[in-house]
Amino acid sequence: MAADFSVVLDELDTTLKSIEAVMRVDDLRREVAELEQKAAAPDLWNDVEAAQALTSRLSYLQGDLRRVEELRSRLDDVGLLHEMAAEEGDEATTAETERELQSIRTVLDELEVRTLLSGEYDAREALVTIRSEAGGVDAADFAEMLMRMYLRWAERHKYPTEVYDVSYAEEAGIKSATFAVKQPYAYGTLSVEQGTHRLVRISPFDNQGRRQTSFAGVEVLPVVEQTDHVDIPENEIRVDVFRSSGPGGQSVNTTDSAVRMTHIPTGIVVSCQNEKSQIQNRAAALRVLQARLLVVRQAEQRAEMDALKGEGSSWGNQMRSYVLHPYQMVKDLRTETESGNPSNVLDGDIDAFIEAGIRWRRQQENAELN
Incomplete structure (x- = not known):
């Protein structure tokens, strides 16, 4: 020995x-x-x-x-x-x-x-957006499950987070949500989570108890810093204000403090309703808009739309399945990493998947160089 x-x-x-x-x-x-x-x-x-x-x-x-x-x-x-x-x-x-x-x-x-996190923006904090995709109310519920999963992951690591915007679905779950993970290297770490996630389960919203497959998309952006020089002329932005709303469409406050910001040349729309002050919401929405425009600018410079999103994990590509019925299994479709305990995974225990994804991405990059 x-x-x-x-x-x-x-x-x-x-x-x-x-x-x-x-x-x-x-x-x-x-x-x-x-x-x-x-x-x-x-x-x-x-x-x-x-x-x-x-x-x-x-x-x-x-x-x-x-x-x-x-x-x-x-x-x-x-x-x-x-x-x-x-x-x-x-x-x-x-x-x-x-x-x-x-x-x-x-x-x-x-x-x-x-x-292994040595990309141009890997050291940045992260902006995460989750959207429900195909699957109706189950997809909206799944999107909310994913949001909780990432917030619980951050909580486990004691990483500060800030929720900027949540758009609630009518029956259950969310249409979309955007939040920041305010930790160095959060972007490099979470960027491997980007793509389409798939849930298979007996739908709690189907009175006949049928199995349902639903999808939710995860997008991860680097937070913009002053050195990026993402300047947006005032005349290229349209700002609309409205009252913040919670689950079921209920009004959260009595003033028009929520902000929807539209970048007219690209059509990019972001909103923020987390803060009580319209000024704070406007500043947060501008940060999210700048991050989206940074990705667009880099994509144009590199002449490939998914330059920052990583080969094989771009928006719309299935990257992980969460099967709750007829068996229990979470499987990453790129790295083959598996877990037989979906409850733990959906409670934020995703480090094994993230680490495998980072190693997989480096292997892909090395293969391209060779």
Whole structure:
């Protein structure tokens, strides 16, 4: 067993060295030190938005640095502890070091996936839009299930989210919803979730208890930053205001605070009704519109409509099936990743699917390069 332990230890050490090289740990330390110095400036919060962006990035980079440094320390320690336990014939400590090595392997695998996020916009926060597609009321219900799944996933990871707009269906579920995941690398991580999701189940809305197949679409966009220069002339935007509505069409408030924004040249329409203030809703709608226009602009520059959406996962392509009847199975149609526990998956346990999707995307990119 000692020989096996040594082999695994060497493999993990090689993997960690590769991760350290990709993450450029020395550069990371320097950037953290620079950001810490800026964060200590007495006038930092004079510009609240800039301060929030700086402290958010600092917190994320500190977390990255801490994870890789802790892994290096754990890997060095477990090797020494195993060696000492073997010399002393301490079987209990030997078993403990073997469990620790497996734990390190799990964390390393997760960190390795993070290093695969090197696309132009992968480090951005994400804007997620979910729409019900074919399947009537079941599709609207499924769209709401997917929205909850992603919000629960973010909650599990303690990622902040903000719901910008929910358009409720008449009978049940939602027609569409847009929300932000305000975490660095949320776009790179969630972009592999983009595409058409399929649900097969006994419809709770069919009084004859028949099996129903329904579809919902997931779109993921990178949040626009100031450096993107997505400027929209005032005369290209039409703004309509209306009262926010909840499930069943009920009015949420008594003022026209909700905002619908139309980009006249492209026909792109976005809305936001989450905030109580019309000004806040207008600002949020503008951010979503800028993100959509950024994707259009990049697509035009690259002469392919799905340039940012990833080969094989573009809007309209089926990418995952959720079967609740006649058997229980969630299966990714690209990576073959499966789970026999749809309840857990729909409760936000989707990390295995996301990680497999990120690895699959990198394989596709490498295949294209070759």
